[in-house]
Amino acid sequence: MTQFEQYFTQRREEHLAELKELLQIPSISALSDHKHDIRHAAEWIAAALQSIGMSKVEVMQTKGNPVVYAEWLGAKDKPTALIYGHYDVQPVDPLHLWTTPPFEPAIRDGKLYARGSSDDKGQTFMHIKALQAFMQTTGTLPVNVKFCIEGEEEIGSPHLEEFVETHKELLQADVLVISDTTMYERGRPAICYGLRGLCALQIDVKAAKGDLHSGIYGGGVPNSIHALVELLASMHDGNGRVTVEGFYDQVKPLTEEEREAFQALGYDDVKAAAELGLQELFGEAGYSTLERMWARPTLEINGIYGGFQGEGTKTVIPSEAHAKITCRLVSEQNPDDILDRLEAHIRKHTPKGVTINVTRQDKGRPFVTPYDHPLIQAAARAYEKGYGVTPVFTRMGGSVPIVETFGRLLHVPVVLMGFGLPDENFHAPDEHFHLENFDKGLLTICHYWEEISNLK
Missing domain, CATH: 3.30.70.360 (Alpha-Beta Plaits)
Structure with a gap:
């Protein structure tokens, strides 16, 4: 057992208790009645970043909800990573379809149920804990890090582009890392290189x-x-x-390489239709289902x-x-x-x-990045170490508009390292997060920072 495996195993219950505390905050950005909860969540994130040893932490007000910024820049001659996430969540209605109350986190069958458990408090929290593991086991970090955690993603990030434009120098980094996407399926991690x-x-x-x-x-x-x-x-x-x-x-048409890669994933139309309660799938003629959902x-x-x-x-x-x-x-x-x-x-x-x-x-612009970039390939190696399997490269049919904004304004490669699963009900009742991906994801993030610290 590596030092990180031992560290996370010994502190698992402590970490889950902390995550539950964050998940109890009803930080719903779409509802003005929750303005106080939004501020509470931002301050909770800031306190967590302060506690792990970030050298600078600030809750920065925008024209809307605040952005939590933090940094630690003590790794001389090493890359700087900007970590993006969001602490706001979707509304919870219809409430009667939740098995347990949305802001009373509950673990059932190895899954953590609560609004925000997967999208995106759980995944953002993992980045904080991964860095804490380095601090408490080695006393330092292998790379420089900055955090930009916002509170308006679920309402389209209306004020974040202005924030990024205003603070371009503060946010400048060598790579942007986001964990707000999904794996391809259980046990099959994916690196997303395109968003609609x-x-x-x-x-x-x-x-x-x-x-x-x-x-x-x-x-x-x-x-x-x-x-x-x-x-x-x-x-x-x-x-x-x-x-x-x-x-x-x-x-732009897909390349033959991409079409072949999509085909190799073995998406089963019949199985997918049955799982969705459909007689058959339907979409634009001349394209496979994955092509329709990801790239059309x-x-x-x-x-x-x-x-x-x-x-x-x-x-x-x-x-x-x-x-x-x-x-x-x-x-x-x-x-x-x-x-x-x-x-x-x-x-x-x-x-x-x-x-x-x-x-x-x-509205938001689409985003596609070359997946042969060294910083993205480093993520593939980190997943292999964390999960024991080679990840797949995918696009995603959903939209995270701020990804394109960051790439365009900061001119930085974007690595989308998600640990959620497609069926975890984000935006729906009974949202949950598989704890096996909480455990493996923490290790994968640690491996990633080690991987990029060694890049020339």
Whole structure:
């Protein structure tokens, strides 16, 4: 047993008790009622960083929620790593679907259940404890480290880009390390080298000045829901391809090497469909499921509502109808350009007799980095030591917009070392974190710092 294995084994219960303490703080960034909890979580993180020996720790206010910054720069002539994470969490509704209360951490079947256990308090906490292990076993760190832990990731990091732009010199590093992604599957670690971007909008359709009686007016006036459905149907063809003009113009095709690597992962469409309760999967024709989910753009209708939705029947022609849409973006797609194209499509295909208003919402750019970079290959070796298997290189269908921001503003390679699993219910009831990945992840992080300290 190595010194780190012994250290983490002896202190496991102590570390889990500390993590539970952090998880008890309901730091929900989307709800203004939790502003006090946001501040509490930031101060908790700052105190934890202070306690492990960081030479500088500061809770830095933004125009929104605070950023926790910390640094230790005592490793002369060694690389400097910037560690990013977030202490805010998603709302917990529907509350009745939680087996145990979301902010009362509970361990069941080797899993830690609580909101934020996987996304992202648990994984951020692991970085703090890995560095503490070095400090308490060797008295120093093998690399220089900086922390940037924010409190607005779950609401799109609206103030972090300005923070990074303002503090570029303070945040400058040789590598950015983020643990806010997932492994490919249990026992199969993954290094993510690509994330899809995002843009979102809401469509509001207005017909008559109010709901109308369908017997009196039916057949003679426009129906807002009919118009909305017609408009939404115009956005895809029967093969799953988005029909918005120019939507794919900036999409770079996957290389044959990448397509072969995706194929080698052995994704089982039939098994995946069964696990999701589907008869079969569906997506853009001509691409595998992994290609569709990781490297192709999408346009999804996330919600549609209007008219009478109560029990029974109400014979009205609805005055208003609404839809929420998000697009996942890849390659060089620009969120603002895609939103412009969507609005042009909406104007062109607006049915007669209704007016439409479009409200733009969240957006973030896609991110792809070369996975042959030495600092990323060092992560592969660290995973091999921590898990005993060779990790796979993957893209991820989700979006972490700030990753692209950091890469663009700081000109730094980004290493996405996630330890969560895809089925851990982040953003949903009964979010949990497999403790085997807590244990192996701590060792993997320690191996990574040793690996990059030896790079020339």
